[in-house]
Amino acid sequence: MFYTRQAVRPSFAFLACCVVLALILAACGGGAAPTPASAQPTGAGQPNPTELPAKTEPVILRIGWLGKPDTLNPAYAFLTESYLIFDLILNPLVTEDPTGKYVGALAKEWKAAEDGLTWTFTLKDNIKWHAGTPVTADDVAWAINAVIKDPEGWAALSNYVAGFKEVTAPDDKTVQIALENPIGNMEYRLSFLYTLPRKDFEQFKTPEDLQNFANDQAIGTGPFKLTQFDKDKGILILEANPDYFDGASKIDQIIFQTFDNADALVQALKVGDIDLVTEVPQSAFSTVKGFANVKAVQTPGRYFSEMIINSVPEDHDPPPTRNSALTDPQVRLAMAHAINKNDLVDVVLQGLGKPGVTIVPPILGGGFWYNSDIKDVEFDLTKANQILEDAGYKKGSDGVRAKDNVKLEFRLQFPSDNPLYPRAADLISAWFKEVGIKTTPQSTDPDALTAAITPVGDYDLVLWGWGPDPDPDFILSVMTTEQFVEGGWGDSGYSNPEYDQLYRDQQLAIDKTERQKMIKKMQEMVFNDRPYIVTWYEDILQAYRSDRFKGFIESPLGIESQKSILQAEPVP
Amino acid sequence: MNRRDYIFRKIVFAILTLAIVFTINFFLFRVLPGDPVRAVIGRNVPISKEARQALYEQFGLNKLVFPDQYFDTLGQYLQGNLGVSWSLRRPVTQVLVAKLGNTLLLVTLGQFFAIILGVTLGLLSGWKRKTKIDISALTFSLIMWAVPTFWLGIMLLALGSALLGLPTGGMIDPKNVNKPFFENLPDVARHLILPTLTFTLVYMGEYMLIMRSSILEVLSEDYILTAKAKGLSHWQIMRKHALKNAMLPIVTLIALNLGFTVSGVIYIETVFSYDGLGKLFQEALTKQDFPLLQGAFMLLALAVIVANMLADILYTYLDPRVKQV
Numbered sequence: 045m046f047y048t049r050q051a052v053r054p055s056f057a058f059l060a061c062c063v064v065l066a067l068i069l070a071a072c073g074g075g076a077a078p079t080p081a082s083a084q085p086t087g088a089g090q091p092n093p094t095e096l097p098a099k100t101e102p103v104i105l106r107i108g109w110l111g112k113p114d115t116l117n118p119a120y121a122f123l124t125e126s127y128l129i130f131d132l133i134l135n136p137l138v139t140e141d142p143t144g145k146y147v148g149a150l151a152k153e154w155k156a157a158e159d160g161l162t163w164t165f166t167l168k169d170n171i172k173w174h175a176g177t178p179v180t181a182d183d184v185a186w187a188i189n190a191v192i193k194d195p196e197g198w199a200a201l202s203n204y205v206a207g208f209k210e211v212t213a214p215d216d217k218t219v220q221i222a223l224e225n226p227i228g229n230m231e232y233r234l235s236f237l238y239t240l241p242r243k244d245f246e247q248f249k250t251p252e253d254l255q256n257f258a259n260d261q262a263i264g265t266g267p268f269k270l271t272q273f274d275k276d277k278g279i280l281i282l283e284a285n286p287d288y289f290d291g292a293s294k295i296d297q298i299i300f301q302t303f304d305n306a307d308a309l310v311q312a313l314k315v316g317d318i319d320l321v322t323e324v325p326q327s328a329f330s331t332v333k334g335f336a337n338v339k340a341v342q343t344p345g346r347y348f349s350e351m352i353i354n355s356v357p358e359d360h361d362p363p364p365t366r367n368s369a370l371t372d373p374q375v376r377l378a379m380a381h382a383i384n385k386n387d388l389v390d391v392v393l394q395g396l397g398k399p400g401v402t403i404v405p406p407i408l409g410g411g412f413w414y415n416s417d418i419k420d421v422e423f424d425l426t427k428a429n430q431i432l433e434d435a436g437y438k439k440g441s442d443g444v445r446a447k448d449n450v451k452l453e454f455r456l457q458f459p460s461d462n463p464l465y466p467r468a469a470d471l472i473s474a475w476f477k478e479v480g481i482k483t484t485p486q487s488t489d490p491d492a493l494t495a496a497i498t499p500v501g502d503y504d505l506v507l508w509g510w511g512p513d514p515d516p517d518f519i520l521s522v523m524t525t526e527q528f529v530e531g532g533w534g535d536s537g538y539s540n541p542e543y544d545q546l547y548r549d550q551q552l553a554i555d556k557t558e559r560q561k562m563i564k565k566m567q568e569m570v571f572n573d574r575p576y577i578v579t580w581y582e583d584i585l586q587a588y589r590s591d592r593f594k595g596f597i598e599s600p601l602g603i604e605s606q607k608s609i610l611q612a613e614p615v616p
Numbered sequence: 617m618n619r620r621d622y623i624f625r626k627i628v629f630a631i632l633t634l635a636i637v638f639t640i641n642f643f644l645f646r647v648l649p650g651d652p653v654r655a656v657i658g659r660n661v662p663i664s665k666e667a668r669q670a671l672y673e674q675f676g677l678n679k680l681v682f683p684d685q686y687f688d689t690l691g692q693y694l695q696g697n698l699g700v701s702w703s704l705r706r707p708v709t710q711v712l713v714a715k716l717g718n719t720l721l722l723v724t725l726g727q728f729f730a731i732i733l734g735v736t737l738g739l740l741s742g743w744k745r746k747t748k749i750d751i752s753a754l755t756f757s758l759i760m761w762a763v764p765t766f767w768l769g770i771m772l773l774a775l776g777s778a779l780l781g782l783p784t785g786g787m788i789d790p791k792n793v794n795k796p797f798f799e800n801l802p803d804v805a806r807h808l809i810l811p812t813l814t815f816t817l818v819y820m821g822e823y824m825l826i827m828r829s830s831i832l833e834v835l836s837e838d839y840i841l842t843a844k845a846k847g848l849s850h851w852q853i854m855r856k857h858a859l860k861n862a863m864l865p866i867v868t869l870i871a872l873n874l875g876f877t878v879s880g881v882i883y884i885e886t887v888f889s890y891d892g893l894g895k896l897f898q899e900a901l902t903k904q905d906f907p908l909l910q911g912a913f914m915l916l917a918l919a920v921i922v923a924n925m926l927a928d929i930l931y932t933y934l935d936p937r938v939k940q941v
Contacts, residue, residue, distance in 0.1 A: 106790070115705055122657045196670035200657075203664040252674050256705050272793055275704075276714045277891050279790045299790040304889040307770050312784035315777045461902075491650025491904075518662050531651060531668065 102296040103614045105593065107604060108309050108318035112278050112302045116270070117259040118238055119198045119245075127236075128322075131606045132282060132298070133174075134238040134264035137165050137184065137219065138231050140514050142599030142607055144410025146231035150184060150239060150265065151219075160226030160554040165219040170289045173241060174269045181213035187240045188221070197251035204233040228553045232515035239265055267293050267610055278302025294613040313338060319592050322604050324585040326396055326464075337591035341598050344407045345584035348400050349464070349509035351383070351472070355575040356501035356528070356537030364501030364537065369450050374435035376574040380421040381428035382475045389580050392467045396585060400578030402567040403523070404516045407600045412556075413516045415564040418571050428479040437480065445480035454504035456483040459490035465507045468579065472507075497535050499528055507579075508535065516563055520547055523570055536575035543569050591615060619932055626928055630921045637917040638910075642689060645906050646681050653677070655904040656703045675702055675906075689910070698914075699907035703899070708911035711896065716915065718787060719885070719892035723877050725808065726815025726884075727870070734820040735866060738827025742862075743854065745832065753824065761821030765880075769814045769887035776810045783807050785889030811888045815881065819873065826869055830862040837861075864935060871927030878919045 113126035118134075121127065131139075139149040148154070154165040171179040188211040195202035209222040227233065241263045248254035262270045267290070268282035280300040284293045301318060303309040306325040312318045314335050324332050324340070333340040353376060356364035369375050385399035398406075399420065406414040437445035437452060445452045456473060458465035469485035476483050483505065488496075496502045512519035521527055524544050527534030546562050546569075553559040570576060586603050588596060595612045596603035603612075653671045657663055672678050679685050692699055698708035737757065741750045760768075776782040783789065788803050834840065835858060843853045878893065885894030893912065900908040 104791075114703060117705075120705060122661045195664060195666050199663050199667035199671060200661050202667050203662055206664060251670055255674075256700065258705065274793055275706075276711075277787055277793065278889070279786070279793050281790065281793070301786060301790050302889060303785050304886045304895045305770075305785070308773055308785045308887060308889060311774055311777055315781075315784065317777070317784045489649070491648060491655070494651075494654075495649040513662070521662075531654065533662070 103294065104297045104299060105295045105320060105609070105612070106299045106301065106318045107320045107322060108301050108303055108312055109322045110303055110306060110309060112275065112280065112300070113273075115258060116262045116273060117255070117257050118201060118236075118240065119257070120255040121200050128602075128604060129270075129280065129282075129300075130238055130264075131266075132268045132609065133262055133266040133270050134240070135171075135266050136236060136238050137234045139235050139606070140232070140601065142597045142601050142605070144407065144412065144514070144600070146235065149235075150179070156230070156554055160552075161223050163221045163223070163230060165221075167217045167219065168289055170287075171265055172287055172289070173265060174263050174285060176287075179239065179265055180216050181219045182216075183242060184219050184239045185211040185213040186242045187245075188237050190240075190245060191237065194251065194254070197248070197254040199251075199255065201236060204236050226552045226554045228551050228559045229515045229517050230554070232513070232517070235514075265289075267606060268298060291610070293610050295609060298609070313587060313589070316589060318589075320586070320588040320604065322586055322602060324587050326394060326585065329396060329585050330394070332587050335587075337589055338587055339590040341584075341586040341588070341596075341603055342396065343584045343586075343598050343600055343602075344398065344405075345582050345600055346405050346407065346514070347509060347511045347582040348403070348405055348578055349468070349507065349580055349582070350400065350403070350576040350578045351379075352497075352503075352506040352508060352536050352576055353379070353574055354501060354503055354505070354537060355539070355573070357539050360499075360501060360528075360537065360539075362500060366501065366504050367450065367452075367454055369437075369447070369452055370454070370504060372435065373574075374431055375437075375452065376577075377421070378428040378431040378435075378479060379476065379481065380574060380577050381424050381431065382479045382481070383472055383577060383579065384423040384475060385420070385579055386423070388468055388471060391471065392464050393580060393582065397580045397582045400580045401571070403510075403512075403519055403570055403576060403578060404563065404567050405512060405581050408512065408514065408516055412560060413563050415567040415571075417564070418568060425475065425478050432479060432481075439480050443477070443480060444482045452481040454481065454483050455486060456505045456507070457486045457488045457493060457503060458507040459493055460487040461490050462509070468507055494535075498532060499530055499534075501537055506535070509582075517551065520550070520563065520566055523547075523566075523575065538570070538573065538575035540569060540573065622932065623929055626925050630925050633921055634914070634917060638690070638693065638914060639686075641910055641913050641917075642686060643681075645904070645909050646685075648904065650904055652702065652904040652906060655902070693914075698911040701900075701905055701908040703903040703905045704908070708907050711908065712893075712911055712915055715891065715893045715896050718890065719878060719881060719894075722808065722811055722815065722884070722890060722892060723874070723881055725812045726819065726881075727873065727877065729812065729816040730819035731823055731866075731870060733816060734823025735827050737820070738824040739831055739854075739859070739862075741824065741828045742831030742835065743850075754828070757821040757824040759821075760817045761825065763818070765814065765818050765883040766887060768817060769811075769884055772810050772814055773887060776813075782810055787891050807888075807890075811884050811890050814884050814887070815877075818884075819877070822873075823866065823869065826865055827862065830865045831858060834858045834862045867930060867934060868927055871923050871930070874919070874923040874926075876920065878916060 109125065111123060111125045113121065113129050114123045115121050115126065116129065118130060121130070135149045137149060137151040138146045138154065141147045148168065150167055150171055151165040152168045154163060156163050167181055167184065173179055188205065188208070191198040191201045191205045192208050192210070207224050207227055209224050212220045212222070214220060244259065244263065248257060260273050267285050267288040269285050271283045272279065272281040278301065282298040284296050286292050303312065306328065309321060310324065310328045310332060313321050313332070329340060332338060354364055354366040354370050358364070389395060389397050389399055401418055401420045402415055404413050404415070408414065432445055437447045439445050456469050458469055466485070466487060473483045473485055493506065497506065510519060510522070522533045523536065523538050524534070524547050525539040526532070528537050528539070543566055546566050550559050550562040553562065584600065584602060588603060592615055593612050594615050597608040597611055599608070601608070652675065653668055676685055676688060689699070700706065701708050701711060704711060737753045741753045744750050773784060777784045783806060787807050788800055792800050792803050840853060840857060843857050881892065882894035882897060884890065885892040897912055900912055
């Protein structure tokens with residue numbers, strides 16, 4: 045009773061408000077219409093003829109994106125968007141540069157001891173917090189030690205300090221990290237361990253308290269300061285840090301605006317409401333290319349897609365449920381011959397990618413880790429037919445091959461949340477049909493699919509993809525035996541003791557060439573055993589207003605990365 | 617039965633319904649395949665086993681779904697605590713309240729214009745039956761009713777932003793985010809134009825069609841004939857006799873719609889990146905964020921139930937027959 049009354053009254057008040065709003069609405073609509081100001085490249089400030097010359101107006105870069113950071117607290121940040129902001133407002137000791145090499149961020153130089161158990165870093169000069177106080181080696185050490193001491197609280201980062209013993213600061217400019225065992229990808233790991241202000245983060249008693257901390261007024265050392273993060277409205281504003289130790293940015297302010305809809309995002313770029321789009325949808329890329337005053341950027345990326353072939357060992361617990369012909373290497377080879385990757389790229393990706401070969405994408409580490417010696421199996425249906433014929437699979441009256449009463453009839457599943465796979469599955473099924481393999485494409489809820497795959501092993505063929513880390517360690521781990529467990533990342537069931545050993549060895553190898561050799565060998569094993577047939581590598585698609593800005597660095601890190609934005613400048 | 621008993625009974629039923637919705641929702645989300653911890657952390661950050669285990673315990677997922685998790689959650693709800701969102705790490709109530717206000721603003725504005733426009737057009741159509749006015753109004757309404765919300769929204773967005781310079785999304789210009797509320801009103805109004813227009817067009821058709829058929833029905837009644845025989849003018853018949861009786865089905869429709877449009881507005885919010893409940897629902901579902909999902913769906917259920925209850929109560933005033941059940 046009480047509640048209903050309450051609900052009735054405000055709605056009348058609301059009606060009154062509506063009328064007022066409607067009036068304002070009408071007034072604004074009329075005022076805004078005659079000057080399509082937003083369509084003109086007027087720069088950022090308010091256009092006012094009597095104002096000071098344009099140079100003194102702040103340079104504002106407006107970035108539109110389809111997401112927003114989950115939190116600005118690195119202890120519990122999982123979304124790519126969060127890391128993009130960290131990249132601009134925080135600094136680790138070392139960071140990846142656009143060519144895929146690791147360069148100093150806070151560190152001027154560094155070296156590892158002979159045994160690989162101690163790393164010594166010398167800090168750059170004049171590093172200051174955004175609040176103005178100097179950053180000491182002690183501060184850097186504290187932030188990393190915090191993660192080492194509370195791995196449960198720092199959930200998102202604790203993986204990077206596995207094997208770290210302790211961090212010390214022998215003097216103001218030197219940071220020393222002591223390890224329990226040598227770490228092959230030390231620099232990669234350090235690139236996520238940001239230096240955070242002790243006073244903001246040391247107050248939390250439990251992991252839960254630490255993770256609930258929003259850090260909405262994040263203080264860091266980076267080239268930009270956080271001025272505002274309105275999570276609900278999806279607006280995040282950064283301001284240039286004039287005292288940045290590596291030189292201040294020519295952009296005074298960056299505004300991130302969240303769009304929930306890709307078409308609206310593209311339209312906003314077209315009319316000039318925003319200056320940069322971090323992620324142009326594949327379907328819109330050719331349209332964006334045609335926009336006036338917009339530069340569309342296409343760079344090779346890290347994402348790849350693959351066809352997973354059930355490789356779960358027979359003695360696995362529980363035993364796999366699948367067509368047993370899938371374990372025959374000849375059947376796998378024939379399938380590899382029957383997939384036209386060039387067609388997949390042209391038709392499914394609309395040309396915005398490259399045919400895939402190994403599980404380590406060619407751009408990781410600037411190409412350092414990719415095994416370019418592997419020659420891909422060529423698309424050849426005759427050969428595929430021949431291989432199956434020679435292996436004893438004879439065509440039945442229905443055109444499907446069989447051997448010992450085992451028909452080559454497979455399920456071909458794919459997650460329902462990706463628009464590319466239905467098309468790919470149709471194409472693959474058509475090619476397979478020509479070599480006497482019958483596949484039934486089936487769209488499946490991604491969670492249900494994960495539940496059926498790991499560790500149950502109830503599937504035949506699955507189309508899916510990965511967005512690997514900048515370091516190959518993670519994507520290589522996916523193929524290890526120990527990952528094919530409940531909650532693990534494995535999805536092929538591939539189990540090869542030699543591969544597992546190589547994986548452990550490369551983690552300890554501090555000599556880069558030696559590690560490279562092992563990683564190339566691992567790619568070869570996966571390529572030859574075919575738990576995955578990698579179908580394509582996707583390009584990163586971005587765009588910006590070329591009438592307003594220039595100088596972005598086009599690299600796999602994206603034009604919105606710290607190095608790129610520090611290079612960018614307004615078009616006069 | 618008098619009105620007080622009637623209302624009391626309605627409220628008891630509403631509370632019962634909510635309890636059932638709570639229980640069904642609770643189990644529905646947990647029957648979904650998948651691992652909530654994994655869904656929350658996504659595929660971008662590989663986290664350590666210890667951290668993963670700690671999260672399971674923090675979320676209470678290591679406990680039995682029934683009775684432990686169920687009664688824990690129920691206990692929280694009874695204390696008015698909807699818990700903390702797993703992915704956003706903010707209290708669910710805080711998140712919902714922030715979004716609900718915005719959604720209500722859009723829904724109320726949109727409904728207001730849709731009702732005014734729909735009812736007026738319906739009246740006019742019914743009154744001027746089989747004239748050009750009627751046919752064009754009818755066609756227009758039918759088209760608007762049938763057109764997909766999403767498509768209409770995108771078309772209006774493309775046209776509005778290109779021709780009129782209207783904003784492409786959001787609730788305010790990012791530059792104004794720090795300004796006080798009243799200074800931002802014109803900006804907020806500008807951002808509301810296109811979403812409200814979409815909403816109005818989409819819902820107007822339904823009101824128009826119902827109003828038209830309702831008025832036609834009333835106009836064929838005997839008492840209208842009597843009124844005509846008495847020599848009343850067309851306008852007097854409309855105002856005094858037809859309109860009041862023809863409004864009854866509209867009241868039902870408005871009440872039902874108030875509940876359902878909160879979920880129906882999701883499309884419009886998504887097209888215009890409007891900061892309402894729409895995007896929140898989608899995110900909560902993909903992240904399997906149980907506390908947020910539960911809170912959001914309770915809110916939806918509450919909206920539908922309260923709107924229905926209001927309609928029932930309003931009926932006791934509008935239609936004397938309902939009072940004496």
